[in-house]
Amino acid sequence: xxxSSASPYQRLxxxxxxxxxxxxxxxxxxxxxxxxxxYLAGRQVMIVTNETVAPLYxxxxxxxxxxxxxxxxxxxxxxxxxxxxxxxVERIWDALLAAGFNRRCTLVALGGGVIGDMAGYAAAxxxxxxxxxxxxxxLLSQVDxxxxxxxxxxxxxxxxxxxxxxQPRAVLIDTDTLATLPGRELSAGLAxxxxxxxxxxxxxxAWLEARMPALRGLDVEALTDAILRSCAIKAEIxxxxxxxxxxxxxxxxxxxxxxxxxxxxxxxxxxxGEAVGAGMLMAATLSQRLGWxxxxxxxxxxxxxxxxGLPVTVPAAMGVEAFLATMRLxxxxxxxxxxxxxxxxxxxxxxxxxxxxxxxxxxxxxxxxA
Ligand code: NAD
Ligand code: GLY
Numbered sequence: 001x002x003x004s005s006a007s008p009y010q011r012l013x014x015x016x017x018x019x020x021x022x023x024x025x026x027x028x029x030x031x032x033x034x035x036x037x038x039y040l041a042g043r044q045v046m047i048v049t050n051e052t053v054a055p056l057y058x059x060x061x062x063x064x065x066x067x068x069x070x071x072x073x074x075x076x077x078x079x080x081x082x083x084x085x086x087x088x089v090e091r092i093w094d095a096l097l098a099a100g101f102n103r104r105c106t107l108v109a110l111g112g113g114v115i116g117d118m119a120g121y122a123a124a125x126x127x128x129x130x131x132x133x134x135x136x137x138x139l140l141s142q143v144d145x146x147x148x149x150x151x152x153x154x155x156x157x158x159x160x161x162x163x164x165x166x167q168p169r170a171v172l173i174d175t176d177t178l179a180t181l182p183g184r185e186l187s188a189g190l191a192x193x194x195x196x197x198x199x200x201x202x203x204x205x206a207w208l209e210a211r212m213p214a215l216r217g218l219d220v221e222a223l224t225d226a227i228l229r230s231c232a233i234k235a236e237i238x239x240x241x242x243x244x245x246x247x248x249x250x251x252x253x254x255x256x257x258x259x260x261x262x263x264x265x266x267x268x269x270x271x272x273g274e275a276v277g278a279g280m281l282m283a284a285t286l287s288q289r290l291g292w293x294x295x296x297x298x299x300x301x302x303x304x305x306x307x308x309g310l311p312v313t314v315p316a317a318m319g320v321e322a323f324l325a326t327m328r329l330x331x332x333x334x335x336x337x338x339x340x341x342x343x344x345x346x347x348x349x350x351x352x353x354x355x356x357x358x359x360x361x362x363x364x365x366x367x368x369x370a
Pocket of ligand 1: 050052053056079080081084111112113114115117137138139140141144145146147148149150151160177178179180181182185188189272273
C-alpha cells in the first residue's frame with residue numbers, strides 16, 4: 001500500500017503487480033472526470049445502480065462520464081440484500097447484450113456493497129471478464145466491499161456462496177455521498193471500521209473510541225480518516241493474500257456468526273454490518289472465555305460496538321442449531337472443522353479451529369438474546 005498527497009484527493013493503492021489499482025478518497029469525486037475517465041477501458045460504459053441511489057447520484061455520474069463519443073448506459077436494479085441474486089446479475093448481462101457491448105466495455109458500480117458485489121460478478125463473467133470500476137456510496141462499501149475484488153451473490157442456503165475474485169480498475173470514493181446515508185446504514189459501516197481496529201490496529205481502536213460521536217455526527221474529517229485507515233489496512237492484507245489462502249480470513253472477524261444471523265433472519269432484515277457487529281461481540285466473548293481477552297478488554301469492545309449504534313444481542317428466535325447450520329457451510333471451514341476468527345488480544349486476530357465444541361455451544365446458548 002502506498003499513499004500520495006499530490007492530488008486534491010487522498011490516494012492509496014492496492015499493490016497487485018500488473019493489476020495494481022488506486023483508491024481515491026475525497027469530496028466531489030463524482031463530478032471529477034479526471035478521477036473517473038482514466039479507468040474506462042473503452043467508449044462503452046454501463047453504470048449499474050439501484051432504485052434508491054439512481055435518483056440521488058446517477059445523473060451526476062452520467063454527466064461526468066459522458067463526452068468524447070462515449071456510449072454511457074445504465075441498468076437500475078431494485079434495492080435490497082434480498083435482490084443479491086443471480087437473477088439480478090442476469091439483468092445486468094441482458095442490458096450489456098441488448099446494448100451490444102463488447103469486451104472493451106466497463107461496468108461502473110454506483111451504490112453500496114450489494115450493487116458492487118453484483119456488478120463485479122457480472123463483469124467477471126461477461127464475455128469471460130471485462131473492466132469494472134467501483135464508486136461506493138455507503139460507508140460499508142467505502143471501507144470494505146469495494147476494495148479487494150470479492151464479488152458475487154447469495155444463495156438461499158448461504159451468503160455470498162456464488163462468486164469470483166475480480167479486481168476493479170479503481171475505487172473512487174466520494175465522501176459527500178455519505179450525507180444522504182440513513183443513520184442505520186452508517187452504523188452498519190462502522191461495524192467494519194471497528195473490525196479493522198480489533199484485528200490489526202489498537203491505536204486505531206483507541207482513536208475510534210474517542211471519535212465515535214464525531215463519526216456518527218458525519219464529521220467529514222473524522223470519516224475521511226476512518227475510511228483511509230480502513231482502506232489502508234484492507235489494501236495491505238489483500239496485497240499479501242488476494243485469494244484468502246491465509247491472512248485475508250482475518251477480515252472475517254464476526255462474519256461467521258453474522259452470516260448465520262443474516263441467513264436466519266432473512267436477507268436484509270438484519271443489515272450485514274449489524275450482524276457483523278453482534279458477531280464480533282460473540283467472537284470477542286469466545287476469545288475472553290479462552291483466556292485471551294480480559295474483562296476490561298471485553299467491556300471496551302462492548303462499549304464501542306454499542307456506541308456505534310450496533311446490536312449487542314442476537315435474535316431471540318435463534319437457537320444453537322440455527323447458528324450451527326449456517327456456520328457449518330462457512331467458506332473458511334476445512335473438511336468438517338469449524339474455523340473462527342478470534343482475538344488473541346485487542347488489535348490482533350487469529351484463525352482458530354480448536355474451539356472446544358462444548359465451549360462454542362455454551363456461547364451460542366448463553367449469548368444475550370433480545
Ligand atoms: P447496500 O448495498 O444494501 O446499501 C445499503 C442501503 O443504502 C441500500 O438501501 C442502498 O440503496 C442505500 N444507499 C446506498 N448509498 C446510499 C447513499 N449514498 N445515500 C442513501 N442511501 C444509499 O448495503 P452495504 O452495507 O453497502 O453492503 C452490504 C453488502 O456488502 C452485503 O451484501 C455484504 O455481503 C457485502 N460485502 C461485501 C464485501 C466484499 O469484500 N465484497 C465485504 C463486506 C460486505
Ligand atoms: N470482507 C472480507 C474480505 O474482503 O475478505
